[in-house]
Amino acid sequence: MNKEQDHINNIAEIRSMMERSSKFLSLSGLAGVMAGIYALAGAYFAYSAFGFSPDQIHYSVPELNSIILIAVSVLVLAIGTAVILSARNAKGKEEKAWNTTSRRLLVNVSVPLFTGGILILMLLSNGLTGLAAPFTLIFYGLTLYNAGSFTFNDVKSLGLIQIVLGLLGAYFIEYSLVCWALGFGVAHIVYGLYIHFRYER
Amino acid sequence: MNVSINGLHKAFENRVRLGIMSALAVNEKLDFNALKEFLDVTDGNLASHIKNLEKAEFIVVEKTFIDKKPNTKYSMTAAGKKAFEDHLNVLEQIIKSQK
Numbered sequence: 001m002n003k004e005q006d007h008i009n010n011i012a013e014i015r016s017m018m019e020r021s022s023k024f025l026s027l028s029g030l031a032g033v034m035a036g037i038y039a040l041a042g043a044y045f046a047y048s049a050f051g052f053s054p055d056q057i058h059y060s061v062p063e064l065n066s067i068i069l070i071a072v073s074v075l076v077l078a079i080g081t082a083v084i085l086s087a088r089n090a091k092g093k094e095e096k097a098w099n100t101t102s103r104r105l106l107v108n109v110s111v112p113l114f115t116g117g118i119l120i121l122m123l124l125s126n127g128l129t130g131l132a133a134p135f136t137l138i139f140y141g142l143t144l145y146n147a148g149s150f151t152f153n154d155v156k157s158l159g160l161i162q163i164v165l166g167l168l169g170a171y172f173i174e175y176s177l178v179c180w181a182l183g184f185g186v187a188h189i190v191y192g193l194y195i196h197f198r199y200e201r
Numbered sequence: 202m203n204v205s206i207n208g209l210h211k212a213f214e215n216r217v218r219l220g221i222m223s224a225l226a227v228n229e230k231l232d233f234n235a236l237k238e239f240l241d242v243t244d245g246n247l248a249s250h251i252k253n254l255e256k257a258e259f260i261v262v263e264k265t266f267i268d269k270k271p272n273t274k275y276s277m278t279a280a281g282k283k284a285f286e287d288h289l290n291v292l293e294q295i296i297k298s299q300k
Contacts, residue, residue, distance in 0.1 A: 004299050007292050010219065014289070017223035021231070021239050100228070100235040 024101040024151045026093060028085035029200055032192025035078035039184035042074040043177060054130040055174040061129065068124070071136075074184075089200070105150040112143040130173045133180040137166030140184070152199065158191045212257050213288050217242055217250045222285045225260060225277040232274050251275065259284055 019025070046052040050063040061067065087097035116139025123131050141162030148156030162183045169179035213219045220240045224231060231239075237247050254260045259281030263274045277285070 004296065007295055011289075011292055011296070013216065014219060014223045017220050017239065018227045021224035021235075022227040096238060099238055100231065 020101075022101065022150075024086075024099075024105045025199070026086050026090035026095065026097065026102075027105075027151045027155075027195070028082060028089050029192045029194070029196030029198075031078075031082040031085040032188050032195060034081045034085075034192075036185045036188030036190075036192060038074045038077045038081075039188060040181055040186075042070045043181040043185065046070050047177060053174075053177055054133070057128055057130040057173060059129040059173075060127060064124070064129065101150065105147060108150055109143055109147050112139055112146055115139065116143070130176065131170065133176040134166045134169035134173075137162050137169060137180060137183045139166075141166055152195060154191070154195065154198075158187060161187050209291055210284055210288050212254065212259065212284070215250065217246065218254055221247075221250060221254060221275075222259065222277070222281065225275060226282070226285055230263070230274040230276045232272060236275065254281070257281075257284075 046067050050061065050066055052061055052063075052067050054061075086102075090097035090102075116135060119139070120132050120135050123129075123135065141159045141164075144155050144159030144162060146159075148154070148159060165179040165183040165187075169176035172179075213222065217240055221236060224236060224239050228235075233247070233251075236251075237244065240247065242250075251260070251262075255262060258278055260275050261278055263276065265272050265274070
């Protein structure tokens with residue numbers, strides 16, 4: 001029996017157990033790509049169909065409700081796709097999708113996400129529509145940065161990108177929708193492909 | 202008596218026990234079902250290894266009730282943490298010395 005190989009295997013098993021028991025590693029990269037596509041479609045639709053292009057913090061648009069509806073639809077579609085594809089990933093690895101690690105990820109994601117969501121609704125009700133897009137980026141970025149401790153570490157850098165785009169959008173309001181499309185659309189697609197090719201194949 | 206000649210702890214010679222300790226090293230508390238899922242073992246097998254580690258005072262059991270259903274959580278003791286770290290150090294030394 002090869003003792004040295006035994007010890008190396010032992011260490012590999014310890015490492016793998018530590019990672020598997022503390023991080024949710026079935027997060028789907030393809031879901032990120034899909035979320036990016038929904039976001040780009042949503043941004044385009046809001047801009048072209050309802051003329052949504054805020055250029056200052058106080059900004060009013062006649063069809064604000066429709067734009068909120070688009071944003072919520074994008075969110076629901078993105079989360080739905082992420083849940084379905086991640087569950088499929090977990091099943092492929094013969095793990096349960098709903099386990100200690102996914103539960104922990106979800107709890108830690110909820111706190112910054114709901115805080116941001118409620119704050120943005122308050123901003124909208126006060127006519128500060130121009131801040132909505134950059135604030136979603138900032139809070140989403142904080143959420144991802146936090147989530148990185150409970151899933152792939154790479155998610156942290158995606159979070160930082162969203163935060164930077166959010167801050168830029170908050171300063172240059174006239175570019176806020178472009179920043180939003182870059183963050184939620186392009187960055188998601190690039191990162192989703194990266195996660196997919198790095199971990200899912 | 203618990204430690205074999207090369208300094209490796211007997212309690213960690215088993216794959217399941219090593220797995221339990223690894224999972225508890227990075228999780229404050231885990232319940233029986235979570236451990237079972239991570240390790241992919243039967244109830245009886247897991248229970249016997251848990252008992253073994255409990256006897257060595259490497260892990261402690263905390264029993265509570267959620268909606269009148271028993272919920273058992275396990276966590277690592279200070280002694281368990283030290284033994285596990287020592288074990289990792291010894292493994293590291295052995296591998297280094299053989300290179």
